[in-house]
Amino acid sequence: MSAQIILPRILQVGDGASQAAPDILLSLNCSRPLIITDTIMVELGYVDRLRDALSAQQISADVFADTIPEPTVGSIMAGVERVRAGNYDSIVALGGGSPIDSAKAIAILGKHGGSMRDYKFPRVVNEPGLPIIAIPTTAGTGSEATRFTIITDESNDEKMLCVGLGFMPVAALVDYSLTLSLPARTTADTGIDALTHAMEAYVSRKANAYSDSQALAAMRLIGPHLRRAYHDGGDTEAREAMMLGATLAGVAFSNASVALVHGMSRPIGAFFHVPHGLSNAMLLPSVTAFSVPSAPERYADCARAIGVANLDDSTEAANRKLLAELVTLNDELQVPTPQQFGIDYDQFMSVTEEMAIQAINSGSPGNNPRVPTHDEIVNLYQALWIV
Template sequence: MSSFYQLLMPSRILYGRNSFSNVGKMASSLGKKALIISDPIMDKIGNVALCEEHLKKESFPYAKYLGVDSEPTDIHVKEALAICREEDCDVVIAVGGGSCIDTAKAVAVIKSNGGFISDFVGNQKGFTEKSLPVIAIPTTAGTGSEVSKVTVIIDTKTDVKMMISQPELIPTVAIVDPLLTVSCPQAVTAATGIDALCHAIESYISQRAHPITDVFAKSAIKNIMGNLRRAYENGDDLEAREKMAIGSMLAGVAFSNASVTLVHGMSRPIGALFHVPHGVSNAMLLPGVLEFTKESAVERLAEIGRLINPDWETLSNEEVADEVILEIKQLCRDLKIPNMKTWGIDKNQLDKVVSKMAADALASGSPENNPRIPSHEEIVRLYHVCYDYDLHSNRKISL
C-alpha cells in the first residue's frame, strides 16, 4: 500500500443552473482566443450558439471545430489541432459529451507538446509542457471527462482505443450546468448514466482506491442509483438531472484518481471495433463483469449495497453483494440496456476478433486494477458470456 495519496482535479469547478453563462469570463481570464470544440448535435440544438453568445458578451474572439463524432478519433484531433494552430488559439472550450471533451484535451496538450496523441499511449512518453487551458462543459451526466486526467482517442489505423492518463490532461476549468443535460435523449441519458455508475463502482472496488476517492465514489453511487431512473423517465426532472450531473462529476474525480477496472478495459475494444458508444458498451458488460469479480470484492460490494438500501443491513456480506448485482441488472432492464447480440454485433465477427479484444483490454492496464485479475482466456470467455447476457435471468455465470 502506498504511504501517501494524492487527489488531482481541475483548478476550478463551476456547478449549478446557469453556470454556463460564466464561460466568457473564464476564457478571458485564461487567454486571448478560444477554439470551441463540439459536434453537429450540439450545434443543431443551440448549445454552440449559446457558448458563442457568452463569449461575445465578453468580446472574446473564437474559432470553431464542430466535427467530433460519437467516438473521438485521431482524425478529429488532427483536424481540430490544425484550426487551433491556424487561428492561434490559446484556450480550448469543449461543449458536449465525453467525445468532445476528450478531443479538446488531446488538442490542447498536443498544441503545447507537439507530436501525435499516439506518441503518449501507455505513458511511453510523458508530456513535458503544460497543456493549453481547457474549459470543459459537459452536456451529459456520464463520462466525468470534465474533471479527469484521462483522454480516450481511437487510433483509426489500428482500431484501438488509446487511453492516455496524465495530469496534464486535467481541464483547467469544469463548468457543470445541469440545464445543459435536459436536452439529452432518453437512450443517451441511460448509457451515460450507466457509464457514470461504472466509474463510481469501479473506482470504489479498484485496487488503487484510497480513502479520499472512496468518499467521492460513494457519494456518486448514491446520487446515481437514486436518480438515474428518474432522469431517464422524465428528462425535465431538474432535481434528478442536477443530482446526476454532480454524481457524474464526483465519479469522474474518483476514477481519475483511483482508476477504472475490468469493465472499462473490456469496453474500449467493443467501441473501437464495433463502433458501440462508450456508455452502451460499458452497460453491456457491467452486470456480467460484477458477477465475475464478486468473489474478490464481496466486502466492497456489500458496502455499496448498504449505502443504496439500508434494509439490507441485516443480510450477510455475501447476500448483500448478490443483491447489488441483482439491483444493477434490474436498473439495466429498466433503462432498456441491450447486450451485444441485441445491439446487432455479429457473433462470427466477434469470434474473429475476440482474442485481439482480450489482448487490447489487458494492454490498457485497467484489468490489473480489478479485485479479481483475469487472464486472457477468462476475458475471452467473459466477452462470450456478455454477448447474449440475459438481464432477466438470475442464473449466475461460471467461467
C-alpha cells in the same frame, strides 16, 4: 501511504454554471478561445448561447464542430491543424465525453506536436497543453474532471488510453440545465457509465480514502435518480443529482482508476462502434459477478450506497441484491445485448482474443479486485452472448 489528488483548478457546479465561461477565461488571462464541440450542440443552439456570452465580454471565439462520437486519430487532426494555424490561447470544450476527450487531445497535439500514439499509456503526459474549460452536456463520462482521454487508432481498431496531468481541464463548469434535452437512450448509457466509474473507483486496487469518499457520494446520487432521469428527462431534481454524481464519479476514478469493465469495454467500442457507456452497461453485470468474490465487502458497500441493500443486510445478501439490481437496471433501461445491438456473432468471436490483448494492455484489468487472465477475459466476452 499518501495519495496524490488531481482536480480541475476551478470547479463550478449548478444551474447556469456554464455562463461563467467568460469570467473564467478572463481570470486566466485568456481572450482568444477555440470552442471545440459537435454538430448537435450547434443545432441545439448551445454554441450560439456560449458565443453570445463570450461576446458580451468582448471575447471573440471561433468554433470547431467536427468532433465525432468515440473520437479517432483522424477525427481530431483537423482540430489540431486548426489550433496550429490559429492564434488561440485556450479551448472551451462543449458537449459530452467525445468533444471533451477530443479537446484534450487537440490541446496537447496542437501545442506539442507529434502523433497521438506518442502520448499513449504507459507514457504519463504531465506537460500542459492549451488550457481547457470543459462544459459537459451529459451526465456520464466525468471527462471534465479527469486526467484521461481515449482516442481510437483506426489503423488497428485500438482505443488508446492517454493519461496525465496535461489532460486535466483547468476549469469544469457543471451545469445540469444543459442535460434537460438529452434523449432517454443517451441518459441511460451515460448514466450507467457514471455508475460504472463510481463502482470501479471504489473497488479498484488503487482506491484511496479520498477517491472512496467521492465514489460513495456519486453512487448515493446516481442510484436513486438514474431511473427517474431516464423516464422523465424534465425531472430537474434527478438531472441535477445525475450531473453532480457523474462529476464526482469522474473525480473518483481519475484519482484511483477504472478496472476490468472499462478495460474490456474499450475494445468493443473500437471494433464494433458501440458507444462507450453502452458497452460498459453490457459488461457491468457479468464482470461484477466475476469480481465480487475478491472484494465482497467493497461491493456490498456499493449496494448500500446505490440504495438496493440495507445497513443490516449481510455482505452476501447485499451482493446478491447488487447483482440482481444491475441486471434489472439494464432491462429497465433497455440496454441491448451485443446481438441486439446488431453485432455479428462470428465477427465478434473472431476478435475476442485480440480484444482480450487490448484490454490487458490498457492496464485497467490489473486494477480489478480479481485480476483476470487472458483466457478469463475471452470467456467473459463470449459469455455476453449467453445472457
